[in-house]
Amino acid sequence: MLHRNKFLSNKITNRIMSHHFLRQNCRTMSTRRFNNVKDEDEQYHNKLRRKTENEEAQIYLLKSRGQHLLMNPRVLNTIVQKSNILPTDTVLEIGPGTGNLTLKLLEVAEKVIAIEIDKRMVEILHKRVAERGLQGRLTVICQDALKTEFPQFDLMVANIPYGISSPLVAKLVYGKNSYRSGTLLLQKEFARRLLANPGDSEFNRLAVNVKLVADVEFVMNVSKKDFLPCPKVDSSVVKIHPKTEIPEVDFDEWCAFTRTCFTKKNKTLGAIFKQKGMLMELMKLQETKGDEENNTIYSDYHVNDAEDEDGARNEGNGNFSSTVGKDLNLFKEIINDILRSGGFEDKRPSKLSHEELLDLLSLFNQARIHFHGQVKPMDESEAELASAFDPL
Ligand code: SAH
Numbered sequence: 402m403l404h405r406n407k408f409l410s411n412k413i414t415n416r417i418m419s420h421h422f423l424r425q426n427c428r429t430m431s432t433r434r435f436n437n438v439k440d441e442d443e444q445y446h447n448k449l450r451r452k453t454e455n456e457e458a459q460i461y462l463l464k465s466r467g468q469h470l471l472m473n474p475r476v477l478n479t480i481v482q483k484s485n486i487l488p489t490d491t492v493l494e495i496g497p498g499t500g501n502l503t504l505k506l507l508e509v510a511e512k513v514i515a516i517e518i519d520k521r522m523v524e525i526l527h528k529r530v531a532e533r534g535l536q537g538r539l540t541v542i543c544q545d546a547l548k549t550e551f552p553q554f555d556l557m558v559a560n561i562p563y564g565i566s567s568p569l570v571a572k573l574v575y576g577k578n579s580y581r582s583g584t585l586l587l588q589k590e591f592a593r594r595l596l597a598n599p600g601d602s603e604f605n606r607l608a609v610n611v612k613l614v615a616d617v618e619f620v621m622n623v624s625k626k627d628f629l630p631c632p633k634v635d636s637s638v639v640k641i642h643p644k645t646e647i648p649e650v651d652f653d654e655w656c657a658f659t660r661t662c663f664t665k666k667n668k669t670l671g672a673i674f675k676q677k678g679m680l681m682e683l684m685k686l687q688e689t690k691g692d693e694e695n696n697t698i699y700s701d702y703h704v705n706d707a708e709d710e711d712g713a714r715n716e717g718n719g720n721f722s723s724t725v726g727k728d729l730n731l732f733k734e735i736i737n738d739i740l741r742s743g744g745f746e747d748k749r750p751s752k753l754s755h756e757e758l759l760d761l762l763s764l765f766n767q768a769r770i771h772f773h774g775q776v777k778p779m780d781e782s783e784a785e786l787a788s789a790f791d792p793l
Contacts, residue, residue, distance in 0.1 A: 460521050462630060467562025468519070470498050471586065473627035480638055481505045483620050484558045484584040493554035493580075495546045495561050495569060500526040502560055507535045514554060515539065516546040551576060557583035563634075566591050567607065574615045574641065575652055583641040586623060592637035600752050606663040610656055613755055616642045648759055657772035658762050662750040670761070671746035674736045677729070684732045687770060739764050 462468040471477060480502065486492060486509045497503040497515040499522060506513045507530065517523050523543045530539050542549060547568050557580060561569055566587055573583050587595070595617045597603035611617065620638035625631050661683070665673050674680065740746045743764050748757070765772070 460525070463519070465564075466519055467496070467564045468498060468522075469628040469630060469632045471501055471560045471623075471627060472629050473623075476621075476623050476627050476638075477502055477505050479621060480558065480560075480584055480586065481509060483638070483640060484556055484582070486510050486556060486558070490555040490581075491553065493551060493557045493559075495557070495559040497526055497541070498522050498560075500529045502558070503539065504529065504533065504535070506558060507533075507538055510556075511538065513539050514542065514552050516542045516544060516549055516551075518543070518545050547572065551578050554578065555581050557585070559584075560586040563588045563591070563632075570595070570607075570611060570641070574611050574643065580643060582643075584620065584638060585641065586636055586638050589622065589635040589637045592619070592639050595639055595641075599754050604751050605666060606659050609659050609663065609750075609755070609758065611641070613650075613655060614644055614647050614652075616644060618642065648755070650759060650762065651773075654771060654773045655762065658765075659750075659758070661772060662753075662758070662761075666751040667749055669747050669749055670740055671737070673750070674740060675733070680729060680733055680736070683736075683770070683772070684729060686773070687732075735768065736770070739768055739770070 462470070484492075486506070488509065488511060490510045491512040491514060492506050492510040494503055494506060494513055494515040497517050503513055503515055503526060515526065517526065520543055523541050526539075526541060527536070530536050540552075542552075547565055551572070557573055570583075570585070573580070591607075594603045594605055594607050595611055596619055597605070597608045618640040620640050623636040623638060625633070625635050628636075661679060662670065662673065664676075664679070737746070740761075743761055745757075745761050750758070753761075762772070
């Protein structure tokens with residue numbers, strides 16, 4: 402889908418667009434879209450101007466690709482400055498567009514690798530970089546950043562297309578690459594979620610998954626007026642720092658676990674783990690896993706004393722695989738016992754710290770209850786990781 406009436410003329414893309422031009426465009430948008438002021442003269446004038454400019458237009462900015470170019474040099478400079486780029490660094494940029502940020506990165510980094518999906522953007526980018534004689538330090542990969550294996554890099558610095566924020570952040574923090582930091586311009590609401598802590602209303606699965614392995618620092622807010630075309634949302638810059646010490650946990654399983662816990666993040670865990678559909682799915686997983694492990698699931702699980710005393714389920718004690726695998730009620734009780742034993746029954750996922758969530762997962766694992774199936778090949782499990790961050 403095109404940004405209607407918004408385009409980038411060739412003339413304009415060969416240099417950073419003038420502030421005057423930017424302001425005019427943004428004011429037009431805000432007047433029309435945000436303030437609802439109906440100034441017929443202005444509308445007529447804009448229509449005429451757009452018509453004239455459209456005739457020379459070489460490239461249309463695509464809404465579907467999140468093509469909002471960052472125009473404000475002050476913001477561009479701050480992003481570069483806050484990224485703490487060393488002269489020896491290789492910077493990975495996702496979605497360089499026409500290169501407003503790339504040109505600034507090339508001034509300070511040893512090398513920039515840019516992944517851009519749109520061939521037209523790549524052409525403009527090459528041209529602008531060559532004009533400054535910086536082409537020797539730029540590598541452009543013309544592909545979908547989500548489907549491309551990231552090359553080795555020290556820092557990620559990018560104004561990314563907002564539509565791919567979740568999987569991209571997942572790919573950065575859970576990817577194979579070691580990196581020093583990622584400075585990203587994101588939709589403001591998304592950034593707020595990333596920055597949220599347990600107990601905050603915005604704290605969700607995205608935050609809990611990212612913050613298991615990384616610290617997120619707020620850098621600055623960026624007005625929608627600093628972009629061309631002017632988007633509907635404001636933005637924020639955050640800096641992601643990978644943690645030096647990461648908990649020993651299977652990340653696939655962690656993401657599957659938080660997906661289960663955060664389906665209803667404000668309900669109590671007791672209520673969440675009572676849902677039949679979820680319990681059945683979880684039980685099915687244990688059966689698959691049990692087959693792989695020669696039916697050893699639950700073999701170490703012992704029902705609590707009270708249940709031992711009433712004798713009702715003692716026949717399964719020692720090896721529950723055959724009984725529990727087929728008995729949803731018994732499985733539900735086992736889960737309840739686990740929640741109760743850790744004091745989790747009345748707690749809400751949105752208020753739990755990482756330590757508490759890790760404790761709970763460990764209690765499940767001790768009872769041989771796991772939250773993911775077979776080990777998947779890398780690309781499939783990457784996709785699963787990415788989807789584990791959705792919906793936001
Ligand atoms: N960083 C530039 C442009 C931002 S617009 C600036 O600040 O001015 C987002 C850019 O990401 C666009 O150029 C768009 O074509 C590109 N893009 C969108 N989806 C992408 C994807 N999946 N992989 C790589 N690039 C993508």
